[in-house]
Amino acid sequence: MHVVVIGSGIAGATCAESLAVAWRNQPEHRITLLSASPMLKTVANFHQLSRTLETFEIVERWLDDALQYPNLSIVHATVASVDTRAKSVLDTAGRRHAYDKLCVCAGARPNLIATAHPEHVIGIRDTESVKDLQARLGSARRVVVVGNGGIALELVHEVQFCDVVWAVRDEHIGTSFFDAGAATFFMSDVKLESAGMSENESTATLRHGLPEEPEETENGVAIFTPHTLQQRAAKAALASARAGVSDIPSSQAPPEPNQTAPAMEVYSGAALGPRWQDQARLHPIGERIDTPRRVVELSTSVSAVLSPAEFVAYRQQHPAIVHNDTDILDWPAIVVLSNNRVYGCDVVVSATGVVPCADFIGPEILRASDGGIAVNDQMQTNLPDVFAAGDVCTVQWPTSSHWFQLRLWTQARQMGAYAARCIQAAAKHELALLDFCFEAFAHVTRFFGFKVVLLGLYNAQGLAVGDYEVLLRVTRGHEYIKLVLANGCVQGAVLIGETDLEETFENLILNQLDVSAFKDMLLDPDVDVEDYFD
Template identity: 40%
Template structure:
């Protein structure tokens, strides 16, 4: 395919500087050393995987580092990083247009543009989303001046955020019955809740990785806002290196509101006006200190309660970043808005692949696995009533639950230093009949790993 004058051409173009995009570009660079790989990213930094270890057949362990894109180009001379966002894709012409006005032609394209925060209210200066390093830094600056915040959401970032915050009262609003509903069961949630109120904390391990941020963030009215540019997604240790402390001297003060969502947000002047007119509060509500504290913003929940706070953190998931690619292209799209891909990561359009948060798996899932950070059907998903649970719990140390069906292990939840991950994964995969072991399977006095090495 010949490129028009002024139009760059590459065999492979990858869009996105996150883990999916960088890993894809690295793999292509190794497999096709004579071909130039174009990696397009709106951020000056990329996410790289380091210290990779294959723990077991399906379990992998690795660290995620933020690095300047120049390091990636140095490691792989055939990778050319193009620092610009994507403006448009013309799949029928095999062309991609960047925001800096340039055109690129490709033979094969892989879209790894990730996702953006799904904010509860767009455009409200007191609602912050946490998605990339820039927004995490903005959150840290706001938290340093805060006495109380409201966290909305029950996913991974909300869980880590509420645990890490010190010196600031946290009102945590979740739509589920228990915290961490996406990742574990109600029993595990009860095991973890005391961790949110403990005063004594272990000294965190210092994060020695260099942190890079995007420049040019403009301060707006209200809390400090992050840049509107799309940066790389946060890694699993996103809170390391951030000083997540408010203005108060206490360590943790968390109040959880379950089975509720945000109904409305009132700015201070709106709140005062409503208070003077029609707004009334339940008599049992003790958290709205009308005569003592006047907060910058107020959150009205669907359970009728209203809390004043300094700002709101919207940790309510993400929306696949498909907008630059849909116009004029007939992609098949999943229910969550992501680009549908098959088991080979192919989209519905020829020569276009996708990976990471931008895509939606459209293949038939394995009968043994469910996409979460625990093992197998940890909550008996799809097993009906024909199953039993076995539990071992030592308060403050470990929580172990296994799901059994017809003598075979179908799933597990492991919290704490159990050293059972690889053993239980193998037992789920090989579907060994464990009936003979009975309750000894979780007997703490028996080193169960030795039985199945």
């Protein structure tokens, strides 16, 4: 049997290596990995922290040195098309690669801002784009970062030597990962100015996510019911209105209305792995700004990226726009936001999410509403002998009540490994048992220097208003702990800081133990909750 894996990212490399290891004593099984990049991303220093939580590092290796297995061949090739009837893959060099089983792990491409000046916009997705960013930031005086996902959060924290303007379409930062309260926790430690307000007003607005008066307080633990949370949302909207920004509804990951990915653009690199910024070395080459400013623009999006000449005409047609730059025309690029604020900058970083990248497969393959290749619980597509894993796919099976798909490197690794098991099972005309990692959402990362653990329905995803309550324990600058409770059981958790509570709350989520009788003890700092539920 010959298995062809498309993609050299975390999912593709994990899938190919897992197959090579499983079939190392079966020479009748061969694997070919097609990589559009000259480098392969492999997993190193893997640690299983708990039943669902894991950490690992990503190591880039040249194709010649990566994954040395006798039954695995790695070919540097960009896929042009797939003939699913003939079971062959055609690359751009004209070579055909026949397969018995195919696994598509092509990842996703940046959802770039649409502009007539792409030379001023860079999308952060792979190692090549990070190198481009390094070169551009070396002499930059001001950078505009657009987006509210993980890369945007990390980038805003890391860039310390030039002015940063952060354009966020939502009412608070990091909506994919945490709520307004957690965002406020970070804001108290990170010097981010809210545009258009004085320092005191800015601080008040940025802290609106943390309710001052919870509905109940038990042993120092704040309890917020949906009624309280609705009040918080209303206050947030009011604060945004007072700040002079529009009330734009937020959602997890829809594209910006003015954003699209160029149809003919080719992205050959694999997605960034965890802690990518540690290796990026985002240091200045030219003169360093002594007191750089970081300004966050909430509830806004990019309306236009203009040249100085274009801005002169634009300003005449749009007299409501506002800017504070006396030398606005001296900037290479001028960014106009939907709230009519304008910023000059040297470079625009587009970190606005990704679009699944599978244009080389025809319309015969079933796609989900987000453009991802639809897969069942065996990672199979609607086409015979065609599998998919990682960012390129969208799960379509009835998932666990505590798990959902979010395009993260953790899930890419898990899907790649599970797809390999499914391919092995299919080769024996069997079905693979669904991996335990799909029982509950679990992700560990770092934002703004803090360890962040997300478990289950950490933002009450899918829970109706009125059906859940929230427990909070906050120590400013140290920790932020949030539990989501419904039907007397823990449904999700956000743990920021070195809490050492992840395994305890993971078990409570998985076991669905009724904690109604002692919920006031769950976050009591004087109670050793780990031993209590051991």
